[in-house]
Structure formats: C-alpha cells, structure tokens
Amino acid sequence: MSDRPPRLRDVARAAGVHVATASRALNDETASMLSAATVERVRQAAEALGYRVNGMARALKTRRSLAIGMLVPDITNPFFPPVVRGAEDSLAKAGYSLVLANTDNDDQRARREVRIMLEGRVDGLLLAMARRRDPLVAELSAGPVPVVLVNRTVDHVGAFAVVPDDHAGAVLAVEHLYELGHRRIAHVAGPQTTSTGARRLAGFTQAAHSLGVAMAWIEAAQFNELEGARAASTLLRGAAGDHPSGGLPLGRPERPAAVGGASLVRPPSPQPRPTAIVAANDLLALGVLDVAARQGLACPADLSVVGFNDMPFVDRLQPPLTTLRVAEYDLGYRAAALLLERLDRPERRAETLLLTPELVVRGSTAPPPATIS
Amino acid sequence: MSDRPPRLRDVARAAGVHVATASRALNDETASMLSAATVERVRQAAEALGYRVNGMARALKTRRSLAIGMLVPDITNPFFPPVVRGAEDSLAKAGYSLVLANTDNDDQRARREVRIMLEGRVDGLLLAMARRRDPLVAELSAGPVPVVLVNRTVDHVGAFAVVPDDHAGAVLAVEHLYELGHRRIAHVAGPQTTSTGARRLAGFTQAAHSLGVAMAWIEAAQFNELEGARAASTLLRGAAGDHPSGGLPLGRPERPAAVGGASLVRPPSPQPRPTAIVAANDLLALGVLDVAARQGLACPADLSVVGFNDMPFVDRLQPPLTTLRVAEYDLGYRAAALLLERLDRPERRAETLLLTPELVVRGSTAPPPATIS
DNA sequence: GCACAGTTTGCAATCGTTTGTCGTCAGCCG
C-alpha cells in the first residue's frame, strides 16, 4: 500500500536478469529472442510481484498510447450508444482503449476536447460530429493522428468515413410511400450543414421527382423533437406547396434560405396538405407525430410517417414507427476497424464505406385516405 | 508532416531560455516564479511553433494521467448514457478524460478492461457494474487507484458510492398504488445480486407490509424486457400468492431460492391476481406491459404498472409509464466529482451518497377495477 | 584446440517532461 508498485527493474532483479531481458521476456513479440527458461523465470517473477507495465513509460518510448479518442455530439441521443458500443468492442479486441467526449455540436467544446485528447496522445480519432464543411475536421485530418468519420461525413473529398447510405435510404422511404399510393409527400429535412441532413434530402427530392409525386420540404435546425414539431406544424398547416421541380444535385443539395431556423423551399400556398411525411430521423418523426396528434390527424389513417435510424423503442410507440434501420453498431465497429488498419498502414488511401439502410415497415405507414381529389 | 512535433526543448531554444524555464512558463502554477517578460516570450514561442505538451512524458513524470476509467455493463442500455454524460461533463471541467468500457456483466471481460485501464495508468475508476458481493470491486478498492461506485453499490461497508435511494423509491411506488386503492400488489424484482434489485425489493416488501397489503414477488434474472415478461406471465397466471409476512430485513433482503432464473417466494396458489405491479426498472416494466396486453389485460384499467428509472421515451409509450425518476445525470456527475476530490484528499473517509428518486405519475397507474371481492 | 556461427543476454541511450537545488546578478542599505 505504502510502497510503490513494482517496476520492471524489480522484476528483473527478482528473476536475476537484466531489465532489458525482462522487457523482452514480457513482450510476446520479443520473447522468442530469449530461451524458454528465461522467459518463464521472468514471467513467474512478474506474476509473483504483481507487476503491471507502466503504460505511460511504454507509450513515451514507443510513441503509442493504445488509446483512441471518440467525439460524439451527445451520448444521450439514443442513436449514438450503439455506435460507441461497436467502436469500443472493435478497439477492445485490439487492446485499445476508447476515450469518449461529448461536443454538444459546439465547436469550442469540441476543440477543447480534441486538444486534451491530442495532448493525451491518443493514437487516432473517431469523429461522429462532422459537419459538411468542418474546419476542425479539416485541421484534424491534416494533423498528427489518423482520423475516421462516423455517421456524418464532410463534403471535401479524401476523408476516411463510415456512414449510412442516406441517399438510398431516403429513396427507399419515398418508394415505400409511393407504392402505398401516396402522391403528396413532404420531408422534414435535417440540418443541411450535416451530410445526413443533406443526403437524405437529396435522396428524397430525387425519388419524388423521378416518381413524379408532389413534394415539399422544410429544414429543421436540429435533429430533435422540438424542431420536428416546428417543421411539421408548418407542413401540415395546409401549407405544403407543390414542388415538381425539386431535383437537387445528387448528394449535394444547395442550402435553402433559412427562415428562423426552419426554411421553406416555396412560400406556403393553399395547397392540399401532404398525406405522408418522411422525417430525416426518428427524433424529428416523433415531433411530427406529436403535431399530427395535436391537430387531430390520426396516424397512419390520415397521415403516414417514416422515420430514419430505427432508434431503440420506436417499435413500441403508438403506432410503431416505420423507419430505416441503419446498422449503428456496425457503423462504430467498422469505423474503429478502419482506424486501426490505418495505424498500421498509414499510406492507405482515403475511402468511404456506405452501409445500406433497411426499410422496416411498421404501423405508422398505410395507404392514404381516400379523397375526392 | 514528416518532421516530428516540436518538443519543449524546441520552444526553449526559440525563446532563448532553458528547457526548465520553458516548462515553468507554460505551467500556470509555476509561471509566477518567472518574470512576466520571460513567460510571455516562452508562450509566444510555443504558440508560434504549435507546441503541444506530450501527455505521456508529463504523466510519466508527474504520475498523473489525467484520465479516469469508467466501466458500465452496457452503454446500449438507455439508463447509462445520461450517467456517462454526467461523469464526462464533470471530468471535462477538471481537465480529465473519460475512458469508457463495457463489461456485459461479464467478470472476465471486466477484469480484462480493468487491467488495460490500470496499465494505461488511469488516475481513478468509476464503476457502474458492481454486484453486492463483487470480488473484483473488492480487489480494486484495495488497489492503487481510488474507486467510486455509481448506481449500484456493494454490501460491504466502506465503499465510496453514489446511488439512487432505491428503498425509498420502492416505498413511494407502493404508497402511490395504495392511495389509488390497490390492495394486491406484486413486484418484479431485479437480480438480487445487485444492490438496486435487492434494495428495491426491500423497500417494496417493507411498504407492503406496513400498509398491510397482499403482495407477491418474483426475481428476474436480468434487468431486461424478456425477464420482465417471464416474471409477469407467472405473476399474472392467477398465480399471485398472498404473502402478508413478507417483511425482509431493511436494505439486505435474503436471497430467495432461484428457480430457473426466476424464483417465487411462495409456490403459486389459486389466488386472485394482483391489480398492480411494481417493476424494478423500466425495462422490466415493458416486459410486464407486453404480457398484460397479450393476456387481454388493459393497462391501467385492469392492471396498473409502475417502472423505475424514467428512461428516455417511456413517457411516449401507450400508456405513458408511471415511474420513479432517478437523476441519472447527477449520479454520474456527483460520482465523478467525488472521485476527483478523492484524488486530492486520499485520506478521505468512505461515504455513500443517496439520491432520492421522484415519483412521476403518468398513465399506467389508475384505481383498481371494481370487483366483488 | 581453435575459429566461427548462432543464440542469449547485457549495456546504455533515449523518449519528453517536471522539479529540487544551486548560481548569478542586480539592487539596496549601512
């Protein structure tokens, strides 16, 4: 208790060898240089003394901390725990530790955390909070440690990233609604500063356009229920404008003018309201459902709603939410695996891995109400 | 890119001072030993070179890594993210990093993670996975770094812990049901190997006893929906036994004999089924609701259900769940704060902080159905 | 019996800081 923990020197002395020999004996890669007897003797001594290698000293010498830093906007958002879990499992398997920090989408806080992590000499960074043009991500990518983006990526080419195929997912959602008979579909888009927000919108508009359905969309300022409700109340105020010319450039929709946090592609006009809404994620969908209920619209009888992500427990809502399942665990797992690979092969070329979402049809989508129109 | 990052030596040379002087200039506590001019000159040089202190070297010298390890059973369980978040916020404020690992309630995995963390020389440990008699926790408490338990504690006295007042919470739940008119109340108890499971059961039985209501309870093997369903199906099979003599010793109920993972305090007898069920946590409550629905029992008309924890989204279930809100964020925040204090004052005496839960009445509880009995 | 090859092991430098101790120098008072 009072005496300090044993050092390698103590082990060496106990085993009657030099400290260098002890080091080699304890290290699996170098143990083969030594005779089996010596290795055994050293290991016994280490065991007996309760020796534990000093990671700081080792890291200082080897320039490897065996730690990876991960930045998420907010672990409290139900989307992220599985991602973190996947990353942790992947890293643990390789003997790495996960250092976690929340950024709250706050650039200042993110920079602070990054500085601490970099000073702590993490070997790499997993970033789940990237914006499409993110100066911090740009700096970091040019920095001393390899970076892999998760879930959200940047517009700039040349990043390492593991993200869901947002575009394809949105197309799936629209096609599903189309097949049910919907011809007026709206989208509550996520913040267009994020790749997820932008690509889902792009997929939505492209699918709507190529299927020839009337559409409208609004950008939510954040991925949360409040913003979802705000957007929905505009969309459902009989305000859904017909927007047949909506094909935006694939994957890079232009940013619409924002109006008080939410923006309209077309000014409200006395058009019939949409019969279905695709939300850019489940949290937004929850907001939509709230507003619909408040306005006396039954889901799915009067309004179909599709979410995105298949967060835990959305299958237990009333009605259970139709949504796009993205393999969150895999997102984290693959991203961490990619990062670990890069540590070994630094010359590796940039690559983006797209994970295809799966449409999960539940109770919140149904054929549109029969109308005279 | 190709050249190594600048070292303190480089900064010192650029500023024209000795490396020791540079070190002091960059350190807020020691900067006062130097003239203002020198400090300024060194800081300018550091800034210009983009100097970043090498945490490994510093940690090696100071024996402080500025990192805290945290072990949770599974970050994917919605209860834990707020706890982790609270801990991270608390630590970040003090300049510490959070190293996170999942144990899956697996002792082997936990030991592995702990070893890695200790080798990485974390300064302290936050443990959210303790069992009532946990040899690992015992070893760790006697180990080289301070330990603070979160959410779950151990039976052995002398631990540092921040946990919800489980006993009081369970009493609140029973009293609430009693006031609604319920006189036959059952409990789906959590695993009795955990303090949360045991103390909630103790509170339940004590309250039931002192109010003189008929009660029964079953132990679930784990805190999840499946086990909740299993327990409920037994409890609702008209199998709820009258159990007036159930007062168990306060805070330390004896472990009942387990029967295939779930155990009955009394063998099933043809008694009327309970009109209300208190579940030891929200996940178990979800399982109860599933079974009730499957058996055609309406909640709350035929059966009232109370959960525990107020997990995210249980307010959006149908019906919204009545539950006990424990301040999860605070749990993590306070635990981390306590740990940090211990780092400064190692002689500090053990203490347990109990956070009182708050009863949140929602739609899943109502007066019992009027019966002839 | 010796040179040589091959295997083991020891030596010592190094990683980048922090910090106790000691010199130096300027200013001030007597």
Added chain:
DNA sequence: CGGCTGACGACAAACGATTGCAAACTGTGC
C-alpha cells in the same frame, strides 16, 4: 564601497520502459 537579500533562471536527475548494438557464451567442424 562591500555584503546581503531576493528574484530569476540554469543544471541535472529522475520518471519507467524499449531497443540497437555489442559482448558473452554455446556448440560444432576441422
């Protein structure tokens, strides 16, 4: 003018491992 007192800053010794290189030792073949 000399000695004393602080204030600054430099020296050098750690912290505990890893690793290139060289020495020592073992056995073998001639």
